Amino acid sequence: xxxxxxxxxxxxxxxxxxxxxxxxxxxxxxxxxxxxxxxxxxxxxxxxxxxxxxxxxxxxxxxxxxxxxxxxxxxxxxxxxxxxxxxxxxxxxxxxxxxxxxxxxxxxxxxxxxxxxxxxxxxxxxxxxxxxxxxxxxxxxxxxxxxxxxxxxxxxxxxxxxxxxxxxxxxxxxxxx
Numbered sequence: 436x437x438x439x440x441x442x443x444x445x446x447x448x449x450x451x452x453x454x455x456x457x458x459x460x461x462x463x464x465x466x467x468x469x470x471x472x473x474x475x476x477x478x479x480x481x482x483x484x485x486x487x488x489x490x491x492x493x494x495x496x497x498x499x500x501x502x503x504x505x506x507x508x509x510x511x512x513x514x515x516x517x518x519x520x521x522x523x524x525x526x527x528x529x530x531x532x533x534x535x536x537x538x539x540x541x542x543x544x545x546x547x548x549x550x551x552x553x554x555x556x557x558x559x560x561x562x563x564x565x566x567x568x569x570x571x572x573x574x575x576x577x578x579x580x581x582x583x584x585x586x587x588x589x590x591x592x593x594x595x596x597x598x599x600x601x602x603x604x605x606x607x608x609x610x611x612x
Contacts, residue, residue, distance in 0.1 A: 456481045472515075475505045479519055486526050498523040514550040517543055521561050528568050537572075540565040554592035559585055 460477035467473060482497035498519055505516045524539035540561065547558035562585050569578035 456484055470504055470507065472505070472508050475501045475508070475515060475519075478504070479515075479522070482519075482526075483522060486522070491526060491530055494526060495523065498526070512546050512549045514547075517546040517550055517561075518557070520546065521557070521564075524561075525564055528564065528571075531571075533568055533572055536568055537565075540568065554588050559588060 456477060460474060460481060463471060463473040463477055478497045478501035482494045482501065485491070485494035485497060502516060502519045502523070505513050505519060509515065520539045520543040524536045524543055527533075527536035527539065543561050544558065544565065547553075547555065547561060551558055562581055566578040566581040566585070569575070569581065
């Protein structure tokens with residue numbers, strides 16, 4: 436509960452109150468151990484709060500520790516690992532640490548395609564962020580290929596969704612017994 440409340444405060448830029456995230460982590464570590472998945476959530480949220488305050492060094496440490504715990508406890512293709520790497524890569528890109536961000540985006544994309552699917556909005560956003568990184572590295576042809584792939588995946592996803600939610604209007608004309 437402290438973890439959730441700390442996240443709300445962090446999202447509202449109430450950073451002093453967001454210190455509840457530190458308490459949540461300490462309680463988690465004391466009650467179930469430092470390698471428990473609840474520590475992953477607390478560390479990820481701490482990383483996000485530190486990132487919002489532009490405390491990038493601390494945020495990176497929290498994200499990397501969360502990733503290690505998540506990979507050790509839930510495996511290398513965990514959806515949460517995808518999200519942690521995505522947050523870390525985006526933060527590194529913000530700092531113009533492109534060489535550090537690129538392998539994370541690649542790993543993140545690989546995990547995301549397997550764990551949440553290639554047309555999931557989160558993976559498409561990650562791919563778009565990676566394309567932006569490539570543009571900043573003057574690798575515009577690679578960026579264009581990824582953007583084209585994103586458009587294709589979005590089109591495929593849109594047609595899949597429209598078929599999934601298609602209404603048979605004849606059913607509406609039928610009377611219930």
